Amino acid sequence: MSGAILPARGPGDRLTALFWRRPWVLLLLLVSPPLLWLGVVYLGSLAALLLQSFYSIDEFSGVVKEEFTLKTYAELFRAQNLDIITRTVLMAAAVTLASAALAFPIAYFAARYAKGPWKAAFYLGVMLPLWSSYLVKVYAWKLILAKEGILTWAAERTHTSWIIDGILSVPGLESSSLSTSPVGTFAVFVYVWLPYMILPMQAALERVPVSMLEASADLGATRAQTFRSVVLPLAMPGVIAGSIFTFSLTLGDYIIPQIVGNSANFIGMAVYQLQGTAGNIPLAAAFAVVPILIMLAYLTAAKRAGAFDAL
């Protein structure tokens, strides 16, 4: 019998035979273009960033000196720069906690109670704000928080202006309006990153088997007890996965604190200003390394807590 193996009809067939005999050839063909792109463009750039952070700037001429030095990193430990780092990390932590608290009811309802069209509505309801334009969302909050904006108007109508005035008179938060107060910055951060917390949380909550909740109830646990000792521990990987996003995104953002808030400096803003107007690329690079280190530590801790299974 000669027809069992068809003769090769062209280069396509011959290549197919090669792929079959040596699967790694095909794998190599598939992997090399993206690997080259990411390796050269992304890792190459990260390397350039690291390299620049070990250079320094000549204080008199403002020219970058291309010699290895730790001087630039030492500058990070100046009081004003440490201030920036602490402020950013505290803000990121506060935003993460607030997002988790706000996200939980939405994620829990969507995962456990929403059915059929409601499920789709909740999914779209979270996904659309997640994907819609970041700048437009920030801009919307500029409108909301403005002194002559909707929030002040609503507070006057409901005679609750004292709440806003009260918040704005707290030491450290004082300002003429919410849009120039750190509270405003915080609110916008929470709003913009909230969907990033909801989705992984919901994914984790959907994996909690109903039978476990029933077993917990059968064993006499109250709702609160079931929540605390069954739901919460099982949802934790999702919470941590979400917190990676909210934390990391807040850590590096520079648009929001620039548009809303009292223009106190954040890491992202420092990087932006140093590379732009100040022209101090080495210090900007060193500043950019800080969130990388913080996120690496955070990711290591999260990996240990099993958060990556929920991504």
Add this chain to the structure above:
Amino acid sequence: MRSDAPRAPLGLKIAALGGLLFLHLPILLIFLYAFTTEERTYQFPPPGLTTQWFGVAWGREDIWPPLWLSLRVAAISTVLAMILGTLIAGAMARARFFGRDQLSLLVILPIALPGVITGMSLRSAFGVMDIPFSTWTIVLGHATFCIVIVYNNAVARLRRLSGGIMEASADLGANAFQTFRHILLPNLGSALLAGGMLAFALSFDEVIVTTFTAGQQSTLPIWMYNELIRPRQRPVTNVVAIVVFAATFLPILAAYYLTRGGSDTAGAGK
């Protein structure tokens, strides 16, 4: 199955719906403000309503070049990301190989790390290598973080696809390219399209990385960002905000309907 579905406690229902409203109401406000007659402040409620700002925005010469640049960058970045993302997905879905986990980390890293790092890194690299800013320096950044979007969509679909149909195709005498053309591509099509649309939306309104890679050029988000810091005609900015919103909203909605019903619904992660 129990017939009586569990009912949500009232408090939870209120908190969940309130949360959803919190996510959506602010965006609606943009639409209202595009019609306000008040030009200098963000006064609420608007003293009057007018549609003149759409005409004014249309006539503004400084809006069109950024719009074209944004569209061009988004289109090129999307095409590049679709090619590269599909290739990685093909490799990842096929086999386990040395460095597989590292590669998947490398794909995710550009969006897992804050955008300011990607931007600053590219800026450093351009500085070190003396590369002048151009459309291509913007594309370089955008394509890099768009790869993961296409990859996520493609790899989810590939995992769901049974390997049997590829073997059947081979048994029937198709070579690798015919199998790709007639089996793989039709099955992958809608996932790729969804990924491409999400990538387009992401690129079109990206501002954080772009400010580092654009130099003196201005994309539409950069134009908007400048208007936010130094406002000129506020309602015109609102009109542009609506355009940007629509340009990202519609592809996202389309992507959702393209992949709806599977376990791989698009947009579950950004």
